Amino acid sequence: MVTAIAKAYDVVSLEDIEPGPEHDGRVPLNIRRHFGIQGFGVRANRSVGDGHVVGEHDEVGLGASGQEELYLVLSGKATFKVDGEPIYATAGTMVFVRDPAAKRSAVAKEEGTTILAIGGTPGKAYELSVGEAMHDMWDPYRAENFEGALEALQPVLEERPEALVLFNVACMEARLGRADDAISHLQQAIEDDDRIHEHIRSDSDLDSLRDDPRFGALTA
């Protein structure tokens, strides 16, 4: 029976969490989304072969929120690299990356290496990363249902009119042939964070706009 009251608890085995799509040698297991956790970020990644079980990233890039991250190797073996320094890690090793600007990654040494990642921003209430907030756009996007993807972005745009959201909205509009709306959202995206330029230069979703004289002005 469905009730209005959230259940006092919820249990799942890590094995039973629906994995996200494989990318760059790993599958994400989004524990936070599975439970609807709102107080902190938590996910696991499982390697496919000896792939990047943690993709190289920092927490200060476009759309990042300056998180500190705690990694815990749950099973398998991996070599982390933090700011270029290698860290050999087996099940039970914890790596806490305090500095959001530190580049970090981990390469699995065993098939199925699983690493838990927990994150939060000091002094700030937990908020979904903007990338994750846009999660619902990807299924329709992959099915080339750009109208559906745009619809999924609408509530995110209203709540968080940030560069990456504005950019994705513009991409969908460009795909739908709505050049005026797309250009206007790209302008707003640049105003919010001009690091969006590199995406504008290279993303093929915007190809329909590239001959528009207003587009040249955006990337100049």
Added chain:
Amino acid sequence: MATTTEKAYVVARLDELEPAPLLAPGATDDGRQRFDIRRRFGITSFGTNAYRAPSDVDVIREHDETLLGEAGQEELYIVLNGTATFEIDGDAVEAPAGSLVLVQPTAKRKATAKDDGTTILAIGGTPGKAYEPAPEEAAEAFKAYNEGDYETAAAKQLVVVEKRPNDAVAYFNAACFEARAGQADEAIEHLQRAVELNDRVKELIRTDEDLDSIREDPRFDVLTK
């Protein structure tokens, strides 16, 4: 060598962490260990501890996360080793290694180890609220309390109270240490402040034996009604 530059990262192994001291003086040593991962790493944006216990011992002691009615943490428990039986609001949940158990703040929960060395990682945060790590002096105060050095405990807790002037439990703890140290006036004053901040502190005041030395004080009664 100590430096002023913090390293970008810290590495440790779960099986090599020092267990935190037991909290109450005279607490029974039942073999349960707590590992304060948050403090070990200096994490400030979420809470995280690990617990380990021999079989039949409570690896997570019964509690909820709404102390004194305040909005509490969501807690995620991850069974890393062994098997535990959770009891949550009266439901029994069998949780072997690899189980994830999310518990809402109001639910009463505990977990009993079924195997020796059952280890559980706990992660917590409050939706919509920035995580507030306890000041370092709070841990130092409890350490001194644990060693029976109540004056040091009270002095350390005064720093905590200064840093968290709206924290009813911090005042309550200061009063407990002061009562143990024979500082009745300070203890009464801090209990008054705690009650002003949250009337439900009275629930704690009524029963905590740390306060026994001041129960006969004429100023005490009003703090429990």
